[in-house]
Amino acid sequence: MYRSLLMAGGNTLYIQDIARTTGCGGLQVDANLIKLYDGACSNASLGVFRHFIIHESGHIISARNPRLYQAYPHSSLSQSDSSCFQYSSCGSNAGYFLKSYALRYYCAAYSSKCVDINARYESFAESISDYLTSTNGYTGALCSVTINNFNSTCSNTFTWLKTNVYGGYTFY
Numbered sequence: 001m002y003r004s005l006l007m008a009g010g011n012t013l014y015i016q017d018i019a020r021t022t023g024c025g026g027l028q029v030d031a032n033l034i035k036l037y038d039g040a041c042s043n044a045s046l047g048v049f050r051h052f053i054i055h056e057s058g059h060i061i062s063a064r065n066p067r068l069y070q071a072y073p074h075s076s077l078s079q080s081d082s083s084c085f086q087y088s089s090c091g092s093n094a095g096y097f098l099k100s101y102a103l104r105y106y107c108a109a110y111s112s113k114c115v116d117i118n119a120r121y122e123s124f125a126e127s128i129s130d131y132l133t134s135t136n137g138y139t140g141a142l143c144s145v146t147i148n149n150f151n152s153t154c155s156n157t158f159t160w161l162k163t164n165v166y167g168g169y170t171f172y
């Protein structure tokens with residue numbers, strides 16, 4: 001199911017390099033384009049880089065499957081799995097981020113400035129990555145907080161993903 005959601009629409013998915021020598025991560029541009037940069041990825045951060053790649057694929061899934069993304073129950077999951085989310089506010093933005101995600105609206109480790117992102121959009125993509133990478137915990141950069149045993153710690157989010165994204169497969 002993950003594969004068919006990722007491929008929905010039948011368009012080619014492009015992966016482009018960002019020419020920069022700092023940082024280790026990626027970003028999603030639109031439904032057909034992911035950009036990655038690995039100039040400062042070390043062996044120790046390959047797990048982080050893998051997490052980024054899957055996270056960006058989650059954005060592609062939301063962009064290519066808008067009805068699935070609309071159905072993602074972010075506000076109720078942030079309450080029922082409250083230990084998995086962190087509240088953040090900055091300016092007029094306020095919301096709950098799945099806490100393994102590297103950024104918040106306000107993240108002191110990221111220049112202490114307001115960041116223009118969307119808590120629901122980022123938490124959806126992050127959960128798709130956590131489903132695969134947080135068996136024994138995943139710790140990313142900046143404001144990322146480790147979630148151990150995502151399947152039991154964030155059981156409601158896990159169950160939603162299992163049903164709606166991963167077709168019943170749990171992988172571990």
Ligand SMILES: [Zn+2]
Binds near residue numbers: 056059122125
């Ligand atoms: Zn993202």
